[in-house]
Amino acid sequence: TQLLEQSPQFLSIQEGENLTVYCNSSSVFSSLQWYRQEPGEGPVLLVTVVTGGEVKKLKRLTFQFGDARKDSSLHITAAQPGDTGLYLCAGMDMGRRALTFGSGTRLQVQP
Amino acid sequence: DAEITQSPRHKITETGRQVTLACHQTWNHNNMFWYRQDLGHGLRLIHYSYGVQDTNKGEVSDGYSVSRSNTEDLPLTLESAASSQTSVYFCASSENQGLGSIAFFGQGTRLTVV
Numbered sequence: 001t002q003l004l005e006q007s008p009q010f011l012s013i014q015e016g017e018n019l020t021v022y023c024n025s026s027s028v029f030s031s032l033q034w035y036r037q038e039p040g041e042g043p044v045l046l047v048t049v050v051t052g053g054e055v056k057k058l059k060r061l062t063f064q065f066g067d068a069r070k071d072s073s074l075h076i077t078a079a080q081p082g083d084t085g086l087y088l089c090a091g092m093d094m095g096r097r098a099l100t101f102g103s104g105t106r107l108q109v110q111p
Numbered sequence: 112d113a114e115i116t117q118s119p120r121h122k123i124t125e126t127g128r129q130v131t132l133a134c135h136q137t138w139n140h141n142n143m144f145w146y147r148q149d150l151g152h153g154l155r156l157i158h159y160s161y162g163v164q165d166t167n168k169g170e171v172s173d174g175y176s177v178s179r180s181n182t183e184d185l186p187l188t189l190e191s192a193a194s195s196q197t198s199v200y201f202c203a204s205s206e207n208q209g210l211g212s213i214a215f216f217g218q219g220t221r222l223t224v225v
Contacts, residue, residue: 006153033214042201042216043154088153098144098169099214101153 004102012108021074021087021105029091032072037086079109113138117202117217130189132220134202142205143185147198192224
């Protein structure tokens, strides 16, 4: 079974600060996705990265896929209270066409 | 608009009872999945299906079963509910898009086994 470890598990910061969330594995994934989940809701896709070394930007969010396709990071610039939520990384197992999820990073941004 | 819906949203049942959670999607997606979410574990795959009459076991399939009689529905059955199956259950669907496949999730069913 492929495993994904996320760090940190919890993060509480002030509005305006920057932060980085990490997603690491000993396995290679065909692609990696980042989701955001709010209380009482299902996860919602933020981005998919496919190529080793790929960097994608979504407004204040920057996603990077490691060269070896085993790790990824999510960087948020100037965090806002609306960024509060559970961030999940998920690797695509092409053998099963199913996602393996990390345990998540719970982010709270204080105004 | 296409969507994926789960029912019920909340369920309390007794140990030993059979329980079925419904999942219905109108995306016309071939792939459907069931996950459970527990604190500290993220989402773990229970069962998945690539199409009608196809079902496969995920990492935590013991005590659960699914059936796929049409494209739209993948009901999840707990044969004999146990307290360890208290969790939030999410259904998801996706197209066969390979590397860029996007999974759409339902809103979840919170199941409590007492």
